[in-house]
Amino acid sequence: MTTLFTLPIPSTNGTITCTNPSPTNNLIYCLTFTSPPDNRLTPTFIDAFLLALDILEHRYPKGVLITTSGIPKFYSNGLDLELAQSTEGFVEKWLWKIFRRLLTYPMPTISLLNGHAFAGGLMLAMYHDYRIQNPHKGFLCINELEFGVPLQAPMMSIFREKLTPSVFRSVVLEARRFPGPEALKVGIVDGLGGMEETLGFVEQRKLVKMPETGIYGMMKEEMYRHSLGILDGHEGNVEWRGRVEEGKKRLEEVARREVERWERSRNKL
Structure with missing residues (x-):
């Protein structure tokens, strides 16, 4: 596994590291975020994530992007709620920005869910094109209902776009926790496994070839036009x-x- 670059996350002494995880294809990139204790989506985390996406897009050939966590228990535990509420403009300046970037990224994106993805962590995964989940540990859950924080429009829209109505209802109005096999059965994730299975998924679907014509990002903009409009319409949503x-x-x-x-x-x- 070749390391391409590492970016610091100053607030947690964490890092985002970019590697080539495939021994046979250097067009597959993996961003591994390790921001203790549980990869919360803070301004510094998101800033590092956005910079990593920019570096990959503008300094490396187009290929496939995998994101995963260097913390075995968590992919991401969502927002640091106190920090998010005390940081002026957090959602429009940081959270919506990373959601939009992933939604329109000009290469296939895969979220490799090694552990729990709760709340904003699951939203982050849903803004990827594909999801592969650990079949043995970790739950996917939108648990805002349990602690009384309503979801804003961009938090809702991606689930509406990508899930069936009954699964959308279970996710949002029941705060159901989905282990890997159940998440696959209802269509929240596209496969089960770890890095080996994710690389196999990329190979099986020939995803490395998808950005070659240069219109991959544009196709996603049209495909997810509704969610994109919601992300860009913050003032109207408010x-x-x-x-x-x-x-x-x-x-x-x-x-x-x-x-x-x-x-x-x-x-x-």
Whole structure:
């Protein structure tokens, strides 16, 4: 395995390392992120990730990109919620930016899920083109429902695009935890295994050839136009949510008055 470059993640003394994991094909690249304790999606993590994507695109021949974790237990445990909420513009300046970059990246992307991918970690994986999951350990889960944090539009849209409605419902409204075999059965992931199986997946689908004509990124832009528009429409998404909340308040006031009227009429009986 040849190391191409390593980038620091200063806030955690972590790294993102780019290697050629294939002994026979130097057009397969792997970004391994090791940001203790669990690869949280922080500004410094995302900045390093974005730089790694830029270096690969502009300094190396197009091929296939695999991302995985150097921390055996976790692919990524999602956002550092306290940091995300205290960092001005976090979602539009960092989170939406990495989602958009992956969604439109001009070569095939595969998320190799070696361990747990919770919340934003699973969203990150879904913004890749393919997912391969460890069949023996680790769960995929969107657990925001359990701690009371609503998902914003770009967090929802990628699941709507890539999953069936019933699986989308289980992921978002049940916070179900999916081990590898179940995730494969319902279509969240495309295969099971580790690096060997991922390299076999690349070979079987001839993915290295896909970016050769130079339109791979453009094809993804058209394919995922809906999600791309949502990622690029942050202000409109915020305004829409504001209008919905105002409408809910008005409806709730009407509903309370109706309940009070019913209670008064019942008390007269």
